[in-house]
Amino acid sequence: MNKVTLYTNARLLDPDSGLDIKGELLTINGEIAALDKKVEAPENAKIIDLKGNCLCPGLIDMRVFIGIPGADYKDTIKNTGEAAAAGGVTTVCVQPDSDPIIDSIPHIEYLASRAKNALVNFIAMPAVTKKLEGKEISEIGIMSKAGHNAFTDCSRTIENAALMNRIFKYASAFDALIITHLAEPNLSKNGCMNAGELATRLGLPGIPTAAETIVLERDMRLLKSSNCRYHASQVTCADSIEVLKNAKRNGYSVTAGVAVPHISLNEYAIEDYRTFAKLSPPLRSEDDRVAVIEALKDGTIDVIVSGHDPEDPETKRVPFEQAEAGVIGLETLLNICLEMYHNESIDLLSILAKMTSNPAKIMGLESGRLKVGAPADLCVFDLNVPYRVDAKKMISITKNTCFDGRPVQGRVVKTVVRGESVYEYAS
């Protein structure tokens, strides 16, 4: 029997086509079947009144860690799926540094089998180098041909420039996407926050922005001799943005992302040694944060990620230098980003594009658009409702959010994956 649902009384938002109208959207058997001001629905359609709320493509999060390595794999996948659904995220790109490390087809299949019953889509992002060691190229060709063609060493930088050069060349033969983490190892070693006056005041070892920019500059130089598709996972400073801008101007197939905390917080969030704001790369200066917003606005930065990284609270209840870096973020991806709409920095469709159509294009996914024939992965949100982020109410098992108590406007009220409702906000 066909499963038919008609969503009525919605503000339809499709960043890809620029659509922003009051209308209706019909899904049949997990696909979008029609969308318009008025849609003729079959008789058996279940009708859901969205009460004027926004309806956009389900969010695609390109940087998600599925949990504390060594913790119960299955349970963290289930929980990650639930947290994603609550955040309007319908596709999570799983970083490979789980246990086991995802660096080959069997590991991808293992993850897929584990994630079969998860609420949202899990896409494996396999490692660029075997076991993330930065020494040997993983089986990029075989994995790409099997449809897994976005690779990353997630939180590690490939230090060896000769190896990086070969990776770019090799990957270009398979149209693989290489996603990088930008932190020159020697400049980053022992560092735990942005280098600068505050680090000096707190007596903490700093990581200069140069650590990020140097790697990006090196990679751009190497890309000159290959056509590899390149995505900088997180850019956090004005200097890196300048390098990106040049590369894009010169026609390189380069894209870039940024994580939500770097959009909305600066280094002062860690004052008083708040380990919940310890990140890699670290939170930067206010000038850099403003540059990031500008780069989102002018399109230099294409993607916004949550960087969702559940950490055992015990690894955060230690002195700052010893604390693990990482924050959860699936449930605060959309509402924190909507700040840029409410404070009139960036228009709504452009913000949504960074979490829907842009990552879909970069990753080669069918989702991320409101289009007939596209998967019915949808996010429904109330654009204006004001409240405070409350860590205690979060679905994520670990509560290491850096936004607890922050006043926000906008809330996900419903999430749909392949036509099925996977989340409903209950007040």
Next chain:
Amino acid sequence: MSTSQPSFPHQHLLGIEGLKEADISQIIDLADKYVDQNRQTNKKKDLLEGLTQINLFFENSTRTRMSFELAGKRLGADVINMSMSTSSIKKGETLIDTASTLNAMRPDLLVVRHGSAGAVKLLSRKVDCAVINAGDGKHEHPTQALLDALTIRRRKGRLARLTVAICGDILHSRVARSNIHLLNIMGARVRLIAPPTLIPIGAEKLGAEVFHCMEEGLKGCDIIMMLRLQTERMQGGYFPSISEYFSLYGLDYEKLGHAKDDALIMHPGPMNRGVEIDAAVADDLTRSVIQEQVEMGVAVRMACIDLLTRAKRGVN
């Protein structure tokens, strides 16, 4: 003693940053009186009778720990020393577990040194008693700055408008950070003298003038604070050699000649003779107040312990 004084407005002493001029004056005024007491034959008071002070040192220390121990004992407290580098920390106990365990023993004062910046503050949130920071990583060492201030004030009569040069390994020094804060609060002028690799980023913004030429930096200085070169925190490449360092940044009579004729030489100890300071200069009793600093250390720590336990003792 001094029950008429205003009460000390802080629960803990975790750093100099955040203190006011009046707070610092209150501590060193009181310490001044304890200097006299410590010079008498009977140095002991029963002010803190029945109170327990625990010195919790996660980093090796002999001088500072002894100074705090002596200060507590001279005020009549029961003092216990715990050296955590040889204790349960090796069994994997977390800092917060250690804090809870100690808190259950109902101490009245904790003196804590830890290798990580912010660790003492973290611990202070988990205990009910007053906490004194005896040094946390590269962050602060407030009692060292206070004892330096007392030493200077007794010799020069004031802190305001003096020019103080802090020389050497500023990058790795919590003593330098605490001193920069304190001297700024008290209206002194601070200069930092070191090779660029040993000056932390943004040091000027903390309120200091930076010099890379020692002769230039010492010109007209009233006070010269030398810092120990913390080679144990350096993994190579901060400067070419000890002999180059000594020749450019070691304090000898020739460089000393650029400072004021009555400039005083200070050092928080332990000294590396022939590295940051020439042995003869260090021992020159007409210029060096290094031994006096040690004496002031006990008095300043007595003052801090006294002030921070007043609420507990029901004294104003």
